[in-house]
Amino acid sequence: MRAVAVYPAKREVRVVDHPEPKITSGTQARMRVLDVGVCGTDRDIVSFEYGTPPEGSEYLIIGHESLSEVVEAGPQVSKVKPGDLVVMTVRRPCPHPSCVACREGRQDFCYTGDFTERGIKQNHGYMTEFVVEEERYLHLVPRGLRDVAVLVEPLTIAEKSLEQLWAVQRRVPWEHRRCAVVLGAGPVGILGAMALKIEGFEVSVYSRSPNHEEKNSILNAIGAQYIAAETHSSEDMAKIAGSIDVVYEATGASSVAFDVLKHLGPNAVFVFTGVPGRGGPIPVDTDEIMRNMVLNNQVVLGSVNAPPHAFQSAIQHLGIFAQRWPETLRSLITARFPLERALDALQIHPDGVKNVVAVAS
Ligand SMILES: NC(=O)c1ccc[n+]([C@@H]2O[C@H](COP(=O)([O-])OP(=O)(O)OC[C@H]3O[C@@H](n4cnc5c(N)ncnc54)[C@H](OP(=O)(O)O)[C@@H]3O)[C@@H](O)[C@H]2O)c1
Ligand SMILES: [Zn+2]
Ligand SMILES: [Zn+2]
Structure with missing residues (x-):
């Protein structure tokens, strides 16, 4: 064969x-x-x-x-x-x-x-x-x-991340699903944005290029907003997005990830899924990040896919995406x-x- x-x-x-x-x-x-x-x-x-x-x-x-x-x-x-x-x-x-x-x-x-x-x-x-x-x-x-259904496997990255997110957030005894920021508008980021939308978040996607017409229309169709890193600093992005409860990182670019980390809101969770190449050291204001993390009860975690039940959740979620956004999902x-x-x-x-x-x- x-x-x-x-x-x-x-x-x-x-x-x-x-x-x-x-x-x-x-x-x-x-x-x-x-x-x-x-x-x-x-x-x-x-x-x-x-x-x-x-x-x-x-x-x-x-x-x-x-x-x-x-x-x-x-x-x-x-x-x-x-x-x-x-x-x-x-x-x-x-x-x-x-x-x-x-x-x-x-x-x-x-x-x-x-x-x-x-x-x-x-x-x-x-x-x-x-x-x-x-x-x-x-x-x-x-x-x-x-x-x-070929999208099930890449969607399991978001499914496992969501599971980790909810496991962490068992620490707060109330529901708080307001603002999620997805970093990266590749397949991992877009599928993550869809899953976070279904979970009830307002979703902003922050990715490099301002010239993503097709991706922009996909994100519009699911009710997420696109913010380009080349035209908006992370400070601009944080002002537009609002107080950030979750970051779902899907760029593999540590520079943008650590830049956004400092804008995390109170009791928020930052999920890394990107796997960067070895690009060498970059300057990061670690005092600011550590201070924010402690004073705002923030959690940063990494997540690699995926357990069997994440495949089951991905199949279920894909069924919901197919009902809610059939054309967009196919696109x-x-x-x-x-x-x-x-x-x-x-x-x-x-x-x-x-x-x-x-x-x-
Ligand atoms: N955790 C896991 O189990 C797992 C499994 C598979 C893959 N991954 C990782 O997940 C990450 C995303 O995968 P993918 O297939 O979606 O990748 P992709 O198609 O390469 O997409 C990456 C996105 O990140 C954006 N980006 C890159 N550098 C950026 C920067 N400096 N600032 C802002 N945005 C930036 C790109 O923006 P533009 O398009 O605008 O340039 C692109 O939209 C990769 O690192 C991959 O290794 C993880
Ligand atoms: Zn893959
Ligand atoms: Zn083992």
Whole structure:
């Protein structure tokens, strides 16, 4: 079968012929891959900055944001049957008996770092025709979400962040959902803005460029406002947005993140999701930040995706987005490319949100 493979040692990316996987235990299912979303992580992998092939393999099959159709289910599989649509999780547990997180099925909190990730770290991904997976890593998706369910995986970043947010905010015995600021208008930021809107926040999205016509219209349609960092300082942004209760950071740019951190409101939570490259030190007024954090009971946390229930919440939220904003949700998928043109899908469309490799229809 065809697969998109990265050879880090040879610095090559190409479509290869890979052996078709077979079910080897009764708890597995075999899937035909339909859609695979492309994100910055894939772009880093095909630029050889990131990504590790499985032990003994020269190449890594990329792709971690997927939608597939079950074609065969082992005798002990009860959750799904042939014909069902499923989204697969990405991270697989480390092998260490001492890692309580992985042993509990919470490899998103792995203590050892020896987890694997399909399409990213020591485990082949989904940009291929067929995959085999254990039932526990599959999440059933309603047929009505066929066109957009490839967005489930990137949406789990927001789902886990929201869960962390509400866990922290159990410390205050009242409801307070006023002002959320999302940093970054990439797919992670836009999906986060949608989730925060559904959760009842007024949402402002603060991202670099003032020239995002398509993204602006997406944000208008969901009732969020766009503020451009190139034309508005963080002080201007804070004045427009109001007293900030939550920041959902989705830029991977520590300079803008720490600049906005100083504008956090009372009892607020700042969630980092971006993974910056190593750009070297930047000046930050740490006295101001520490003072604010203490005197305003602020919490800063980092969040990496995602537990199984975040996939369930993402599927539910996507259903709500599809009812409330059907056209807008579909417009998040900028273009679909056949597998042979996967390398074109990995190019950035200046104002697009998500390119998808449509492996099968
Ligand atoms: N935590 C997790 O589990 C997880 C999982 C996947 C990805 N991530 C991370 O999430 C982050 C966002 O992902 P994505 O796919 O949405 O990325 P993306 O498409 O690259 O979008 C990033 C956005 O941030 C904006 N931005 C970048 N630098 C900025 C700056 N200095 N000031 C203001 N805005 C800035 C960009 O603005 P313009 O478009 O205006 O230039 C862009 O809209 C990445 O760092 C990625 O590594 C985290
Ligand atoms: Zn991704
Ligand atoms: Zn572990």
